[in-house]
Amino acid sequence: MSIELLTLLFFGSLLVFILLGLPLAFVLGGVSVIFLYFTWGFDAFYLVASKMWESMNSFTLVAIPLFVFMAMILERAGVATNLYRMMHLWWGGVRGGLAIGTVGICALMGAMVGLSGAAVVTMGTIALPAMLERGYNKEMALGAINAGGGFAVLLPPSILMILYGLITGVSVGKMFVAGILPGLLLVGLVTLYIAIRCFFQPEMGPALPKEERGDWGERFRSLRSVILPILVVLMVLGSIIAGIATPTESAAMGVLGALISAVVQRALTWEVIRTSAIRTLRLTAMIMWILFAAHAFSAAYSAMGAQSLISGLMEHIPGGPWGTIIFMMAVLFFLGMVLDPVGIMLITLPVFLPIITELGFDPIWFGILFIINMEIGYMTPPFGFNLFYLKGVVPPSITMGDIYRSVIPYTVVELIGLALVVMFPAIATWLPSMVM
């Protein structure tokens, strides 16, 4: 059978089984085992088990449950409620101020945790009712939360960056540092969009009446709420940048920070620890099983020799190296609509990365582009995770259709941010070259 036909069959059957609702991990594993059998025979499966052992032995991966655990504890610690009160007092007087404040809190939470779900769920619970009550346009409000949640994967720490580092061999610490400026750029662009839109269309996000804005004393007292988050950010990022801790160790520092925050907030109970531990296990197990299956996938993939086929195909893309980059971005954007980021990463990176290095591009820079795409993927219909997290916490009057429509302008804004990082790679590469 020709390699073209094999590839078509391989990806075709992946797609069919995914759409039939079989969990991603089992589709990847099952389809790969069948194709491995036909190319390398029965004994090739030994590889599947031995690769599993290899993943169990990766110290970098230990960071994943720790960062998840930290996020789960912080979510329960009630840090976000106080932050929201602070944003309310400081930004309430501005048109669109509550939405801007929401984006700001999401960014701060993103700098504490590496998952997009945490910020979406907490802000959906706290900020959304507050905005709707004060006459905010619902699409403006929903979109702000959706977009805000995504910052968590680009602003370090980030689980996706850990996986990217693991698959490509680039330094996770460098990826973390490289994400800071592009993350701030996107936060800035989204804020700008809200501010401009609400300035010209005050009905989208009216300013609060004077009596709700609080006085200066109240405002300054509310600033205390940022102390704990900043402490956590310093413990995690600070320990990596200062070279005190590896990304995995910084994750343990983050858990410590989260526990301290919970104690200060008087929210640390055995129940919080227990439920956080269970939710951490669920998410970690989900990621790890996809990862195990993806090892079988990459083995099957290279056994079939599809790598050379894809590189060959890439040569036919018009526009040279930049055409290739734009093509890859388009592929990632569309995959982001239908697949989850971990899956996309494990399927595409073994194909894309050799091409990227061959073309002479910086894998750190490409990693940031990749992560921005995943960030967008978290909120693009029909399957963006943030959409479902948000649907889980909104009042019944808000339909999935409202949520789908709300992300359109925010997606456009983030694509502009992506284009800027494509055009000016220094946004991603300058900071790591300075500090590391």
Next chain:
Amino acid sequence: MQALYALMRAITCLNEWVGRVTAYLIIPVFFLILAEVFMRYLFGAPAVWTNELAQLVFGVYAIMAGGYLAISKGHVNVDIIHSKFPVRTRALIDVLTSAMFFIFMGALLYFGVSLALESMETWEHSQSAWNPPIWPAKLMIPVAAALLLLQGIVKLLKDILTVAGVALPADLAAESAPEEHA
């Protein structure tokens, strides 16, 4: 039929118990890694064993919950088309696609066993400075695969009964976990 239900309940119960116990392993992993950082900077004496032990615990932690996760459909899937079908059609599709699951798990179990046996022949150690035995962790690979495989069999039985039009007892029909999703 009652015997079959009892077996399905027993497997689900086992996986739930494994999941609950495994969840707490995150706590020793956290303390071990934190201890390493503190010992290095406060006492200037990094320990040889903390990170490696954390690593071994993590390895077991990462694989053991596969079956637990399967109880509540925790393995992420794309259900936008799937959820549109009526319940029986859905069960029939799941019966057919489960072939992929069993092929994967079968391969993993078979070679997991041979990997573990190989390791146990020599009571394998890690060959690091601390040199702990690593065969117990490797042994967990076929155990974890078997747990997930068993839960997959429970799911298959449920789907077959649904296709056949048998009404399942309420506790077996329920698919949501007591704990919320992450």
